[in-house]
Structure formats: structure tokens, C-alpha cells
Amino acid sequence: MVDTNFKMSFKVRAAKKEDCKDISRMIMELAVYEKMPDQVNISHKELERDGFSPNPFYECLIAEVSDENKTKDGYTIVGYALYFYTYSTWKGRSVFMEDLYVMPDFRGKGIGKGLMAKVAQIGVEKQCVRLQFSVLEWNKPSLDFYVAKGAEDLTAKEGWHFFRFDGQALHQLAKEAPED
């Protein structure tokens, strides 16, 4: 009998600039899973510029498996967690996990948990008191995963809604800024 749910050996490490092509590939895979692939408008070039220059806009962890466990397409980088620091005026420093992704064949092996726990550890080391993220309400497997680990749904509990200006609305608003 083969145990398909064994804890595959994997390594979590900080992403390097050279990993941006793999991150870009997985960003698209995640968007397909979230049913919004046409929304992705970013390439590994922007990822390199925005994450690997002074004052980067984000930090990223990747999960890597050994060569013998590589995918059929030859990939050994099979998951990532992309995060940045935010600020609560009630509690102070926080870390926000924008994306957490593990390739389908590698799920159920502790990799997602490992990536998320590492983000939490890095946040705690930086004196962050919260780890936040957003989840699509129809994504029941992910919701269950996060709640099982102790996360709270603030939208359900307190009624927080996410708002956004973009495109024309953002540029119109910017034009109406008072002069200095």
C-alpha cells in the first residue's frame, strides 16, 4: 500500500530574483483556480523590479522539492507565499499575505501550512501582531483550511468590506487632489 499523503520533504526559502519566472507561472495558475485568469496583468519583469530593488513592494517565500519529486514539466518550485507589511492604527505592525499557493499535485503534504507558518514567524520577528489575508467566499477548501488553523473571518464577524478605486475612477480622484 502506498501512502499518498506522506509528508514530502520540501524546503521553504526566501525567493531570489531568479525565481520570478516560477512565481509568475504560479501566479497565473492561482488566478485560473480563482476563475479570474484574464485579470493577471503582470510579468516576471515587474515582479523582479518591484520585489528586488531597494524598498521593495513585497517579499516572497517559495517551497522547493527535491529533483526526484519534480513535476512532470520539470519544476521543483511548487508553491509560494507573497506578503508585505501593513499597519493597523489600533494595533501597529501587521503582515499581509497576498497570495498563498501550492500546485495541486503537492497539496495535503504540509507545504501550504509550512509557507504560511514561515510568514507568521517572519512577521512575529518583525513585531507584527497580525497576519491578514483575503479569501473568496466560494473557496470553501481554503476557508476551511484557514479557520482550522485559527484564523478569524473579519468580514463575517465584524462586517468589514473591501473597497477599491482603480482605472478611470482612481485617475479622476487623483486629479481632484488639493494643491500643496
Add this chain to the structure above:
Amino acid sequence: MVDTNFKMSFKVRAAKKEDCKDISRMIMELAVYEKMPDQVNISHKELERDGFSPNPFYECLIAEVSDENKTKDGYTIVGYALYFYTYSTWKGRSVFMEDLYVMPDFRGKGIGKGLMAKVAQIGVEKQCVRLQFSVLEWNKPSLDFYVAKGAEDLTAKEGWHFFRFDGQALHQLAKEAPED
């Protein structure tokens, strides 16, 4: 007849370290308005440390009125917008407005709009393609204000829910990080 809805003259400028006591005062006023005053656990000292050192965790704008329009308690700083930069793996650089507040006696005079428009302008200058924020669903005046300016409710439209680990759950998660 007195027009109480006139456009009061005000100035929007970047906050300085010396403004942190005023910001701290208004953070508490906003929390009282949001019915969660017991949640505020931050003083002007932390605001000074986190916003006014190298690699700050946030940036802040304040709105100031002239001395003749000061409050009955003598304040001339009557509003603030606190924001930071985030990152979308679909669209790139974004700006997140954590707080937008104007003291009650100074509402309806274009000050909130002015602060928000200035955040948008600063974001656009930094090549941000989104201005995001969160709003409590019962806060109808604020919801209406944002929607009237062109913002979209992503929770209602796409089903995004806000999640959080904090306190014991965060520390437990951090302890489970894989070793390097």
C-alpha cells in the same frame, strides 16, 4: 442666511513626527465612531517609531485649518489619512488607505475628499494602479461617500472576505514554521 456648508479653507500636508499626538487623538475618535474604542492599543510613541524612521511602516497626511477655525479645544489639525503601499500579483503596485477621518464639526466641507484625493495622487505618482481600503458594512454614510466617488465594493461584487490570525493563533502558527 449663513451657508454652513461652505468650503472651509484647509491645507493637506504630509504629517511630521510632531503631529503624532494629534494623529493619536484622532485615531481614538475614529475608533469611538466605529464603536470599538477598546481596540486601540497604540500611542503616539509607537506612531513616531513606526512612521518616522528608515523604512517606515506607513505614511500619513493631515488636514489643517487656520487658527480662526480651530476647534473649541484649540485643535487646528482636524483630519488625517493614513496609508501604505501594498502589492497585487495581478496588477502590481497598490496603495492601501488604512484610515480616513475628519472631525465631526468639519465634515461636509471637502476635507475628507481632499485627503483621499491626495492619497490617490501620491499613489498614481508611485505607479500604483489601485487605491484600496476597508469599510464597516453598517457605516452607511461612509459607504455612500466612497461609492459616490467611484469606489467598488469588492466584498459584495466578488466575494472577498478579510481574514486574520492574531494573538495566540498567530504565535502558535509562527512556532510551526519549518526550519531553514
